[in-house]
Amino acid sequence: MSLFTKPEVERDKIDIHILIRCGIGDTLAYLARLDSLLKLHPNARVYFHVGGFRKIPEMIAELLLPDRRVYGVRLLYGYDRQSPRLEKKVLKKIRSIAVPGDIVESWTPDEYPLRYPLQQPFMPELFPEDHAAADEFLRRNNLKAGEALGIHPITTRGNAGAFDEKRYWPQEKWHALVDYLQRKGERLLLFGAEGEEYGLKVDGQNIISAQGLPLRTTIALLTRVKGLIGTNSWCWEVTAYSGKPIISLWFTFPQNIRLYRPEKADHTQFFTEKSTSVEEVTAAYERLFLR
Known part of the structure; x- marks a missing residue:
């Protein structure tokens, strides 16, 4: 695993940890829904834990880097296939670094977070x-x-x-x-x-x-x-x-x-x-x- 984060701030807000194993297109659709999630949890810090095929996690990290709503990205190089057993194992690891009150969710392409409406129009934040x-x-x-x-x-x-x-x-x-x-x-x-x-x-x-x-x-x-x-x-x-x-x-x-x-x-x-x-x-x- 490798991790880059934005500067740590005081611990007075909840963290939202989102596990994804997907491609660039899936991530774009997730980002277009992120504001809807943050309306439910104003000022929360969002961390993405990213798996994917080959170099996809690095590309997704590149996509997420300019987004000021995202506080950190963890690259999960071993999480590269659809496996409910592996997903549970990774989620358990994420929960071990979370604190009480934090939110841990798994967003996958076949079980989309449709409860969060897609922002429209939406353009990814860039440098x-x-x-x-x-x-x-x-x-x-x-x-x-x-x-x-x-x-x-x-x-x-x-x-x-x-x-x-x-x-x-x-x-x-x-x-x-x-x-x-x-x-x-x-x-x-x-x-x-x-x-x-x-x-x-x-x-x-x-x-x-x-x-x-x-x-x-x-x-x-x-x-x-x-x-x-x-x-x-x-x-x-x-x-x-x-x-x-x-x-x-x-x-x-x-x-x-x-x-x-x-x-x-x-x-x-x-x-x-x-x-x-x-x-x-x-x-x-x-x-x-x-x-």
Whole structure:
């Protein structure tokens, strides 16, 4: 385990310890609900105890670091799988460091804290240098905030594991969609990890790569696009939670959409069948982006 905390203050407030074993998208949805929790416990100090796959805990710590509501983060490198027995063991350890009156909760993606309403709009707290880096990226590419449309065809990192084309909209449909968007005059920002072009030609003009940027720079950039069309990933959450329109091609565990979608969702469109046609997606684009 490793731990970083914000400066300790007097012990006149309760601590809330939240155990999570999840990905970046789950954490974003948790953060969007955190104010609702704190309304029930004003001025409480929140500590996250973070497990996850491979380097996910470190990425989540990077996401949580600027959030002034979060007093500390403990990285649980051994807590990397779904196991009720292991969860109980970790919770017992957390309770051993808590004091009477503290709150200990376990938030997992399959048992969401839906009792805490999701704040809307919501944008993760970032450092000024994160916003500055996003603005500099736009300047270098002759873009203004709100001008480019984000796209994110596939994801092969984090909890996604190895690439499996069965999980994604077919490549030829993505190419047809991109051709349509370019005919509409859209300049496209391609999000994701390096190597996730899905055969698209990144020319720096019509399609600009925003791949491989630092996590918080990517988040800042996602709040500066006009909207996003992409696969099921945390990128659509950042954009949708900030109030921008999104189209998500979500083919794995579509029953979980309700756990992440904001209550006011008229600016979102989810497609859950791989048979979804290009025409269906372009119709959604025209409804959401050209109205």
